Amino acid sequence: MKFCLVIISVAVILQSKYKQKKMNRKTDTLCLHWEEDEGDCRFYGAVSFPIFQTATYAHPGLGQSTGFDYSRLQNPTREHLEKIVAQLEGGIDAFALSSGMAAISLLLEIFESGDEIIADSDLYGGSIRLFDNVLKKHGIKVCYTECYKNNIEHLITPSTKAIYIETPTNPMMNVTDIAKIAETAHNHNIILIVDNTFLSPYFQNPLKLGADVVIHSGTKFLSGHNDTLAGFIVTNRADIQERLRFLIKTTGAGLSPFDSWLVERGIKTLAVRMEKAQSNAIKIAQWLKNQPKIKSVIYPGLPEHPGYEIMKRQARGFGSMITFEVENKALVEKILSQVRLIKFAESLGGVETLITYPTTQTHADVPEETRLKNGITDCVLRLSVGIENPDDLIEELGKCFNS
Ligand SMILES: *Cc1c(COP(=O)(O)O)cnc(C)c1O
Numbered sequence: 001m002k003f004c005l006v007i008i009s010v011a012v013i014l015q016s017k018y019k020q021k022k023m024n025r026k027t028d029t030l031c032l033h034w035e036e037d038e039g040d041c042r043f044y045g046a047v048s049f050p051i052f053q054t055a056t057y058a059h060p061g062l063g064q065s066t067g068f069d070y071s072r073l074q075n076p077t078r079e080h081l082e083k084i085v086a087q088l089e090g091g092i093d094a095f096a097l098s099s100g101m102a103a104i105s106l107l108l109e110i111f112e113s114g115d116e117i118i119a120d121s122d123l124y125g126g127s128i129r130l131f132d133n134v135l136k137k138h139g140i141k142v143c144y145t146e147c148y149k150n151n152i153e154h155l156i157t158p159s160t161k162a163i164y165i166e167t168p169t170n171p172m173m174n175v176t177d178i179a180k181i182a183e184t185a186h187n188h189n190i191i192l193i194v195d196n197t198f199l200s201p202y203f204q205n206p207l208k209l210g211a212d213v214v215i216h217s218g219t220k221f222l223s224g225h226n227d228t229l230a231g232f233i234v235t236n237r238a239d240i241q242e243r244l245r246f247l248i249k250t251t252g253a254g255l256s257p258f259d260s261w262l263v264e265r266g267i268k269t270l271a272v273r274m275e276k277a278q279s280n281a282i283k284i285a286q287w288l289k290n291q292p293k294i295k296s297v298i299y300p301g302l303p304e305h306p307g308y309e310i311m312k313r314q315a316r317g318f319g320s321m322i323t324f325e326v327e328n329k330a331l332v333e334k335i336l337s338q339v340r341l342i343k344f345a346e347s348l349g350g351v352e353t354l355i356t357y358p359t360t361q362t363h364a365d366v367p368e369e370t371r372l373k374n375g376i377t378d379c380v381l382r383l384s385v386g387i388e389n390p391d392d393l394i395e396e397l398g399k400c401f402n403s
Helices: 002-021 076-089 100-108 125-137 178-187 238-251 257-268 270-289 308-314 329-338 368-373 390-402
Strands: 093-097 116-120 141-145 160-166 191-195 213-217 231-235 294-298 321-326 354-356 380-384
Touching: 076 093, 076 231, 076 257, 093 100, 093 238, 100 125, 100 213, 100 231, 100 238, 116 125, 125 141, 160 178, 178 191, 231 238, 257 270, 270 294, 270 321, 270 390, 321 329, 329 390
Parallel strands: 116 141, 116 160, 160 191, 191 213
Antiparallel strands: 093 231, 213 231, 294 321, 321 380, 354 380
16 A cells, blocks of 8 residues: 555656656657656666566555556556657557557447448558458448548538548558648547558647547558557547547557567657658659659659648658559569569568559559559559668669669
């Protein structure tokens, strides 16, 4: 009992101290430091937060708890990571799950049979696969539309509960004005969910623009090293937070302590990785534009991209994802069989540059008609630009195009 009282009073003192000194730290600093840790010398002052590899926690006595009971509910390493991600996105809470899809699946549990969701027609293929197969089974209807055109009013019915978007979209890079679509959502008392994977919280914070929930595949930029899977849900709504805390404990896909530590370590370099990858991407996009065998280059950091002005308003950068269309399928095959430094692989957002063929990889399960309507032809390739020297990347692409 005495022990608990000490813990509680220390927590109260720390909290009031924290409230007094809360500073307006910048995002690159927040990637490395959780403000509440400052001055905290628990765990011998370890600068790298410890991995609490434990499933359960001993209680001091009946009705008492250290604050942790069982790791499905919560684990100190996972909780620490969640605080950092919540802080980076400007949310009241974040939930770390075992993959991006686990995060999206958990979030969808807040809906009931009969509910409707309006979703962007161009989304990560796995999200569409989940909506079309699993959600349907639960009696939740998803209607797809081009949300970036902000013409969704006519699709809203009394059963509509949410709008689900990515901006820029995967892989066609359509840009939606988040503040505008949030206004539409709130006028109808529905929530706006934004998958912010492509830009990461370093470049864009949808909650600050009016979104209610942010999703991340933590596998991508947040962890950043192509070495682990993770997913996040971040919210600034207390009702959604409460529901999700119940759901994570009940369904059990919380991120493991070791993976939580890996993602936390990855986030420490988020700022430098995002800046370097973006500067590489700008060089590569400019170079691609001048290649005769390239039909189009879709990168929101090019001034001719239709979403360029919106991106400049609502984000702090353009990211490092480039989609481009080559003149024919033979060239696709040539590129994919010749790349060596650049890896032909699914995924994105890591330090290594990857090239992906959406038609047979990320978007293979999206119905062909939808795929083609969205512009994902069999000549479309997607580059996730890493942090290598850009000249080496351009040299390799040049060899594939021109040999
Ligand atoms: C990869 C990805 C996901 C799924 O995340 P996983 O970690 O692979 O489960 C969701 N949304 C987007 C935009 C993605 O790129």
